[in-house]
Amino acid sequence: MLDVAVIEEPAAAAASLDPMRARLLAALAEPASAAMLAARLGMPRQKVNYHVKELERHGLVVLAEERRKGNVTERVYRATAASYVISPVALAAVSPDPARSPDQLSARWLLALGARMVQEVGTLLTGAARARQRVASFGIDARVRFASAADRAAFADELSRAVTDLVGRYHDESAPQGREHRLIVGLHQIPTTPAPADQPPAQEN
Template sequence: MLDVAVIEDPAAAEVSLDPVRARLLAELSVPGSATMLAAKVGLPRQKVNYHLKTLERYGLVELVEERRKGNVTERVMRAIAASYVISPTALASVQPDPSRSPDQLSARWLLAVAARLVRDVGALITGAGKARKKVATFAIDGEIRFASAADRAAFAEELARAVTHLVGKYHDESAEGGRDHRIVVAVHPSVRIEPAGTQASETPTKEQ
């Protein structure tokens, strides 16, 4: 089972967003049959079996084994991943485009950049999976607490200078056989995820 799977097909995305099927995907982090799942989700076995076949058709679950019970063959299924990300590719005609309004101080521009990151890395993972290769990536994730807005601005300026220096040092336009890489550096307020039904503790102070 994968840690994360990327859904690029619009139809598969629609299937995964159905509340019942999303619940089944969550339950199938551990292999189970339609009979086992029916007891957990409170639906008739036939209904669960219908949803499982739909999920299987779009490659979101896979067959683990078949068990013979009397005259019935029980199919044990498993989700292909522990979690799923829907790529902006699934919304091809309306997917975010950072080039439309490249404002580095806009939260919505940052969201568009993040969406492009999901799209591109998702495509790389899909391609690498078909070629049975790994994707060479690197990321840093952490938190920093600023004493003031002025400190935050100074940090952003210094960070930009440092990244610009590194790009100038290592970028080689004439490198034969070289491969372009995209760099994404982001700073945003941390969000504390609250239990379902409540709002996150961090809310933006200004609409951007």
């Protein structure tokens, strides 16, 4: 089972978003038959079997094993991954385009960059899975607490200059065997628990 699988097909995305099928998908992190799921979730076996078959049809669950019980064969299924991400490819006609309005200070542009990253890395993972290969990748995750908006702006400026310098030093347009990579550095406030309705939001420094 994969840690994360990327859903690119619109029909598969729709299947995963159906509340009942999403519930069954989560339950199938542990292999189970339709009868086992029905008993565990308190649902009719025929309904469970129908929805599991639909999840299998879209490649979200697979047959793990078949068990013979007398004259009956019990089919045991499992989810293909522990968690799923829906790629913007599934909504190709309305997926965000970072090139449409690039603005380093725009949260929506940052979201568009993230969506593009999900799309591109998802495509790489799908191709690598078919070829039974790994995707070469690298990520940094850090938390920064700024004392003021001025500090945040200074940090963004210094980070921008540092990245520009690194890209300038290592980018080689003429390398015959070179492979293009995309670098994204994102900085955003970590969401907190929403304040009560009668409490005003915190003011930005």
